[in-house]
Amino acid sequence: MIKDELLRSMNEAIVAGDKAAAVALAADAVRSGADLLEVIEKGFVTGLQKVGELWEQGDYFLPELISSAEAMKVAMAVLEPELNRKKIEARTGGKVVIGTVEGDIHDIGKNLVASMLQAGGFEVFDLGADVKLERFVEKAEAVGARIICLSALLTTTMTNQKRLIGLLRDRGLRDKYKVLVGGAPASRKWADEIGADGYAENAVAAVKLVRTIAGRD
Amino acid sequence: MTLPLLDLVKTRTVLLDGAMGTELMARGLPQGTVPEAWNVERPGLIQEIHGEYFAAGADVVLTNSFGGSALKLAGYGLGDRTYELNLAAARLAREIAPAGRYVAGSMGPTGKFLKPQGEFTEEDFAAAYAEQARGLSDGGADVLLVETQYDLREALAAVRGARSVSSLPVFVTMTFNSFPRGYFTLMGDTVARSAAELEKEGVGAVGANCTLNSEQMVGCVRALRETTALPIIAQANAGQPVIGQDGRVGYSQGLEDYVRFVPEIVRAGAGFVGGCCGTNPSFIRAMAQIINPFDTPV
Numbered sequence: 001m002i003k004d005e006l007l008r009s010m011n012e013a014i015v016a017g018d019k020a021a022a023v024a025l026a027a028d029a030v031r032s033g034a035d036l037l038e039v040i041e042k043g044f045v046t047g048l049q050k051v052g053e054l055w056e057q058g059d060y061f062l063p064e065l066i067s068s069a070e071a072m073k074v075a076m077a078v079l080e081p082e083l084n085r086k087k088i089e090a091r092t093g094g095k096v097v098i099g100t101v102e103g104d105i106h107d108i109g110k111n112l113v114a115s116m117l118q119a120g121g122f123e124v125f126d127l128g129a130d131v132k133l134e135r136f137v138e139k140a141e142a143v144g145a146r147i148i149c150l151s152a153l154l155t156t157t158m159t160n161q162k163r164l165i166g167l168l169r170d171r172g173l174r175d176k177y178k179v180l181v182g183g184a185p186a187s188r189k190w191a192d193e194i195g196a197d198g199y200a201e202n203a204v205a206a207v208k209l210v211r212t213i214a215g216r217d
Numbered sequence: 218m219t220l221p222l223l224d225l226v227k228t229r230t231v232l233l234d235g236a237m238g239t240e241l242m243a244r245g246l247p248q249g250t251v252p253e254a255w256n257v258e259r260p261g262l263i264q265e266i267h268g269e270y271f272a273a274g275a276d277v278v279l280t281n282s283f284g285g286s287a288l289k290l291a292g293y294g295l296g297d298r299t300y301e302l303n304l305a306a307a308r309l310a311r312e313i314a315p316a317g318r319y320v321a322g323s324m325g326p327t328g329k330f331l332k333p334q335g336e337f338t339e340e341d342f343a344a345a346y347a348e349q350a351r352g353l354s355d356g357g358a359d360v361l362l363v364e365t366q367y368d369l370r371e372a373l374a375a376v377r378g379a380r381s382v383s384s385l386p387v388f389v390t391m392t393f394n395s396f397p398r399g400y401f402t403l404m405g406d407t408v409a410r411s412a413a414e415l416e417k418e419g420v421g422a423v424g425a426n427c428t429l430n431s432e433q434m435v436g437c438v439r440a441l442r443e444t445t446a447l448p449i450i451a452q453a454n455a456g457q458p459v460i461g462q463d464g465r466v467g468y469s470q471g472l473e474d475y476v477r478f479v480p481e482i483v484r485a486g487a488g489f490v491g492g493c494c495g496t497n498p499s500f501i502r503a504m505a506q507i508i509n510p511f512d513t514p515v
Contacts (some may be wrong), residue, residue, distance in 0.1 A: 058396025061405030063365075064333045103248055105328070155458035155466055156248070190460075 004032050007043040010075075010077050014047025016053075017067030019074045026078035026100060030124035036079055037120070045204060048112065069108050076115045083118070088151045093120060094214045095145035097136055099127035100183075109183065112203040113149065120207050122214070136186050138191035140177055147210060154184040161186070163196040182206055219317050222277070222360055223386055226448045227265075230508045231322070233491025234270035234278045235450060235501050239466075241266070241281075244379070251293050253285045256305035264313040273498040274505025275491070278314065279362060282306040282353060282395075283325035286375075287345040293330070302353040307356025321362040322353030324375060327365050330344075339374040341354075343469070344419045347353040347379035354383040354441055363389045365427050365493075369406040369414060376418045386421035388489075393425050400440055408437065412444040424450025427493045430470045431455075431478035435485050435490055437494050442486035449485040453478075455495030468495025476503045483508065 006025070013021035029039045038131070049130050049184050051068045052177045060068075096117055107129040113125040126141055129182035152158040163182045178197040181190070191199035198213060200206035225231055241252050244262050251361035255263055267278045284290070287299040293304065303322070310320040319392065327345055329337050337421050346490030350361055361379050366372035372389050378417075379387045391411050393400035400408045415423050423445055425437045475496070482490055490508060493499045 058394075058398050058401060061401060062403045063334060063405060066330075146477055158459065185458075185460075 002029075002038055003041070006184040007039075007046070008156050010039065010043030011047040011050065013075070014044055014068050014071050015050050017064060017071050019067075019071045022071040022075040023078055024050045026075040028079065030082045036083055040076075040182060041204075042217070045116065048072060049202075049204065057205065058168075065108065070111065075114065076118075080115075080118060083121070093117075093190070094147065095123045095125065095143055096147045096149060096210060097125045097127065097143070097145045098151070099131035099136060100129035100151045100153075101157050102130055102132050103160065104154055104157035106151070106183075107187075109203065110146060110209035111150075113151070113182065113206045116134065116203050116207045117210055119213065121211065131145040133167055135165060137171065137173065141173075145177075147178045147180065147213060149180045149182070149206070149210070152186065152215045153192065154179070154205060155185045158183065158185050158190070161190075165195050176180060180206070180209060180213070219319075220295060221386075223448065225276070228424070230487070231489045232274055232276045232501065232505055232508055233450070233489055234267075234275040235492035235496030235498065236494050237266060237281055238280065239285065239495065240269075240497060242457065242466075245463045247268045249283065251290070251295060251300040253257070253282055253290065253306065254295070256302050256309060260305070260309050262492050263309050267310050267313045269290055270501055271313070271318055273288075273501040275318075275501050277319040277321050277359075277489075277491075278310050279321045279364075280306040280324075280353060280356075281325040282331075282349065283323045283365070284328075284483055285349050285352075285509050286324065286327045286343070287348045288329055289325075289326040289345075299348045300355075303349050303352025304356040305352075307353045307358045307512070310355035310454045315417060319359045320348070320357060321360050322356075322385075323360035324349055324363045325365050326367065331368065331374075338481075339370060339377075342371055342374035343378035343381065344376040347442070349463055350379040350385075351382045354385055358385060360386045360388055360421070362450075363387060366391045367406075369402065369411050370478075371377040371405070371416050372411070373414060376415065376420055380419065387419070388424070388450060389415050390423040390424040390452065391421050392424040392427040393437055395413050395426055395436070400437050407438040409444045412441055416447055418447050420447070422448040422450055422489060424452070424489065425486070426452035426491075427449070429453055430457075431475045431482065435478055438482055438485040438487045448488040449486050450489040450491075452491040453482070453495045455500065458494065464483055471493065473505060475500060476507065477502050479507050487501040 013058045118124045180198045181196045188199045198210045199208050282303050285303045363375040431453040455468040
């Protein structure tokens with residue numbers, strides 16, 4: 001069990017966007033042999049959740065969001081090699097292809113989901129942002145992924161989530177993959193409307209959703 | 218001899234145009250096509266849109282150059298055509314403008330981040346905007362309108378860039394979101410600080426555009442009026458984009474509801490009024506009746 005004060009420090013490092021502290025705490029966690037998934041979910045991720053609340057309240061803006069995301073990224077950079085090293089013992093959740101749809105360059109949320117899925121034991125193929133729809137299909141086919149995660153932040157690009165599902169259908173591949181959607185304009189209603197297999201509101205919910213869906217296979 | 222815009226606004230409320238992007242999309246602009254390319258490939262369509270806004274009663278149209286900064290165009294491999302595309306944008310509007318009407322050179326955000334969030338410096342941004350401003354100025358714009366800015370640092374760099382190559386008046390509109398604590402840009406800039414810094418930088422008019430609907434814009438204009446004596450510009454959204462059943466994008470604030478708040482926007486202190494996303498010539502026609510009821514559009 002990790003001490004509450006350590007978890008709180010991790011939370012605070014993310015909220016403060018303090019990269020140095022985040023790295024140091026992550027390195028300490030590795031050195032002390034702590035349960036790294038607990039470190040991530042109860043420590044660092046709770047900081048991200050707080051940042052999300054502050055953004056919604058209008059207390060945090062883009063610069064703060066970015067520096068918090070950067071702090072999370074450097075913490076994950078310390079933790080990921082360790083998680084990969086232990087992968088044989090940790091649960092392997094399967095392969096996931098993720099990216100922000102074509103026409104859309106927003107990627108902070110998508111990057112968080114990718115990092116956290118990786119932390120959660122999935123093999124993640126992050127295609128980046130502004131990804132042509134064919135590439136999602138090509139990659140999933142090539143690596144044998146079963147789950148495709150699509151992010152879109154603009155109302156004008158979220159239709160590409162619908163188009164990707166259409167593309168899979170046209171190629172007779174719809175049943176082969178689970179398609180999950182996310183991003184600010186998306187919703188459960190939108191996911192149902194376009195025939196997606198699921199929707200998640202934030203990175204934490206996304207990991208839970210992927211776990212549930214992967215667990216069903 | 219046409220009165221300079223900054224003098225005209227002292228005598229009456231000046232009407233700007235409405236959205237360009239949605240008008241282009243309605244005319245078939247394919248997703249992924251750079252709108253500014255149509256200044257050269259489909260000049261007739263661009264002039265048709267400007268013509269409709271003038272006919273609706275707009276005193277000023279904004280050029281089809283919103284994404285025309287060198288940095289934004291570079292993302293599409295068109296950076297070396299910055300001057301050409303902006304020159305064309307301004308020329309098209311100038312050509313179609315009836316006597317006594319005006320052309321504002323639209324300069325939207327680069328879409329990039331300044332350090333430390335991104336890799337660019339204020340000097341990089343100033344240079345990107347300067348190249349754009351040269352084209353717009355040479356093409357015949359009456360004023361330059363740096364718009365839809367969500368980062369005060371970028372807006373200030375844009376003003377510096379524009380003024381380094383052109384003696385045209387520079388106007389700036391920022392995009393504010395409405396929060397419980399007040400109006401802030403995405404980067405956290407307040408109305409007060411934005412107006413004060415822009416005024417210091419020498420802009421001729423300051424204001425807000427995009428995101429806020431016309432009802433929310435009233436409060437934003439009031440906040441601006443409390444900070445600055447400069448003429449104020451207000452271009453509200455017709456609400457937020459929503460996807461219809463047919464997959465097409467519509468906007469959540471209808472014309473009647475939008476126009477209802479225009480008198481308040483003017484009373485709150487706006488000297489320049491127009492529309493942003495989701496508005497079209499019918500919005501402008503309705504606004505013309507309200508703003509200058511005794512002037513018949515030409």
